[in-house]
Amino acid sequence: MNKPVEKDEIDLKAQEFIREVRSRTQPLDDNELDLIFNSGRSFNGWTDEPVSKEQIRKIFNLMKQCPTSSNCCPLRIKFVMSDEAKEKLGPVVNEPNRVKTLKAPVTAILGTDHDFHEHFKKLVPFRAEMMEKRFAENPDMIVPWANLNGALQAAYFMMAVRSIGLDVGPMQGINKPGMDGAFWAGTNVKTMFICSFGRGDETTVFKKLPRFDFDEACEIV
Numbered sequence: 001m002n003k004p005v006e007k008d009e010i011d012l013k014a015q016e017f018i019r020e021v022r023s024r025t026q027p028l029d030d031n032e033l034d035l036i037f038n039s040g041r042s043f044n045g046w047t048d049e050p051v052s053k054e055q056i057r058k059i060f061n062l063m064k065q066c067p068t069s070s071n072c073c074p075l076r077i078k079f080v081m082s083d084e085a086k087e088k089l090g091p092v093v094n095e096p097n098r099v100k101t102l103k104a105p106v107t108a109i110l111g112t113d114h115d116f117h118e119h120f121k122k123l124v125p126f127r128a129e130m131m132e133k134r135f136a137e138n139p140d141m142i143v144p145w146a147n148l149n150g151a152l153q154a155a156y157f158m159m160a161v162r163s164i165g166l167d168v169g170p171m172q173g174i175n176k177p178g179m180d181g182a183f184w185a186g187t188n189v190k191t192m193f194i195c196s197f198g199r200g201d202e203t204t205v206f207k208k209l210p211r212f213d214f215d216e217a218c219e220i221v
């Protein structure tokens with residue numbers, strides 16, 4: 001039989017926080033679910049409503065709470081807002097996507113860090129050495145972990161954008177090596193895709209494409 005895990009003061013505080021939050025919250029209501037899921041669309045154009053740096057920080061601080069394998073947190077983001085950064089972005093976005101991207105208030109370049117395993121001292125302080133050894137002995141694990149967990153965090157990012165009432169326009173029609181050179185030089189971060197966000201202009205949305213029904217994609221076993 002497994003030995004029960006000893007719980008310290010910090011574990012108990014985390015559990016107390018969950019109890020306290022549960023005592024004052026409810027599941028999202030239908031309007032909130034519409035905002036994030038049912039009416040959430042991929043936008044192709046934007047209103048002039050600006051996005052603030054506070055909103056950008058809020059999105060990151062929501063996204064970062066969601067889970068990754070062993071808390072490896074490989075997502076890195078460049079938020080392109082300035083004219084100077086947009087000048088670098090334009091040439092590495094494929095032509096059909098370029099105009100709509102450069103008109104967005106902000107475009108997030110979502111990259112995944114293939115050196116994520118160098119940060120276990122911060123991210124997994126209670127068993128950093130064990131994790132470092134695991135990746136040193138199994139370097140083949142690095143790319144799949146970076147890709148899986150980076151994509152997960154990018155998805156959490158889009159849900160976080162919608163949860164604060166903004167819209168997303170994700171895109172992978174880009175020159176990824178070009179984007180790596182322009183925005184991630186000197187690092188081991190690899191661009192996954194870009195995501196413009198802001199207040200979407202609903203006149204730029206087309207008919208919604210079908211999704212699978214539950215029975216076509218799922219089985220309860």
Ligand SMILES: Cc1cc2nc3c(=O)[nH]c(=O)nc-3n(C[C@H](O)[C@H](O)[C@H](O)COP(=O)(O)O)c2cc1C
Binds near residue numbers: 172173
């Ligand atoms: C990772 C990713 C890459 C995408 N790349 C592009 C793209 O290059 N160009 C484009 O117009 N739309 C792109 N899209 C948008 C999708 O086509 C869109 O999300 C999908 O058709 C669902 O549309 P909806 O969210 O409006 O229902 C991309 C979406 C994702 C998540």
